[in-house]
Amino acid sequence: MSDRLLIATRKGLFQADRTGDASWTITRTAFLGDNVTLAFFDPRDASIYAALDHGHFGVKMHRSTDAGVSWTECTVPQYPKLPEGTEPAISPVTGKPYATTLKLIWSLAGGGKDQPGVLWCGTVPGGLFRSTDFGANWSMIHELWDHPDRLQWFGGGLDHPGIHSIWVDPRDHNRVTVGVSCGGVWVTPDSGTSWTCQANGMWAAYMPPERKHDPIIQDPHCLAACTANPDVLWVQHHNGVFRTTDGAKSWHEITAAAPSTFGFAVAAHPTNENTAWFVPAIKDEQRIPVDGKLVVSRTTDGGKSFEVLREGLPQSHAYDIVFRHALDVDNTGQRLAFGSTTGGVWFSENAGDTWHTLSCHLPPVHAVRFG
């Protein structure tokens, strides 16, 4: 059970701790005024990583080994320079050259339990990197970057494609699944040496009919897996919710999601493969909660039905959107938290049945993580 919550926001990193009376209080801040785009807690060594986007000064990463008291800047992944005389490839969708420099750190994940210091990092514009020394050095996974299908990826809400979800199979740390917007779901069985796109069953409402079912242009907004049964993964896709029960070999659409099927975030129950949470909204052209009511939807039967959870959440003129990394569940499946674009943070200690406000006036929230 987690008693600490990391909240990465447009204007700093906030740490909230659970107090004895079961309330949560912000106890520490870091990087105030700076754009903290992601936070990651590594349970293997209790370190915290914070990714920042300074805008003018570029993308940075910091690590804390003392629960956020002090921070040390790490190196960041570096994209390879094109050989002399080589022009960058042109995106068939935008007609513009693909970017070849780091734009955003969009996902961080630890390697296997038996791999201390191994980290995976997904980035915009689409590079996947691996470190074996706690982020001191990074190596690009060239087999994915150089895969010919990578050149068909394109940006969703961002100008460039990016890897926002990384799932390292707890049974076999060589098997890694990543989610790409817009580029589908990719799986490696051998730590990145070989890759296959495994998004069969997804469909894209935004594409012309000939390409709707093409796996390599799907837009999974977020991917989450059940730790106890890693063959069960959930995806909040741009135009729906999808689930696989065979390790991403095939996906099936879940149409019962309510009150809508659009959203960014998904959290998977760590031990119950049939339970997952979403924060739905009106689809892409509006991106606001349905009827101005902020709700969380939960399925406990593998997606056959959904409960709409609203107790404790604002139900009038609420226009909070919850980004893909801004919903998290702890390792018991009982504690959840999410943060919104309008600076609200809510937590639940009963699997989402009731919610409590942690704050309603933080900066826009990019990510929340228990740790």
Next chain:
Amino acid sequence: MVRVAFTENLQRHVSCAAKEVDADTVCGALDAIFFHCERARGYVLDEHGALRKHMVIFINGNPIEDRVTLSDAVAASDEIFVMQALSGG
């Protein structure tokens, strides 16, 4: 000697004091600075050595022309100033 100075805004993230260095290009001048302050390199330049999109470098008050390889020439008594552009961020 060429004088190189950095925006105050950079100092909040990484200390990088003004310094006089021996160099005949902007690239050479920055290399001389970053030799003693490697962490600052990544705040000013991208991973390929080009000037970051929302940064700007002046020589005696005039913006440099080559933002990719920083080949603009400098001479003794020139002043290089590195700052954030009023865009982006």
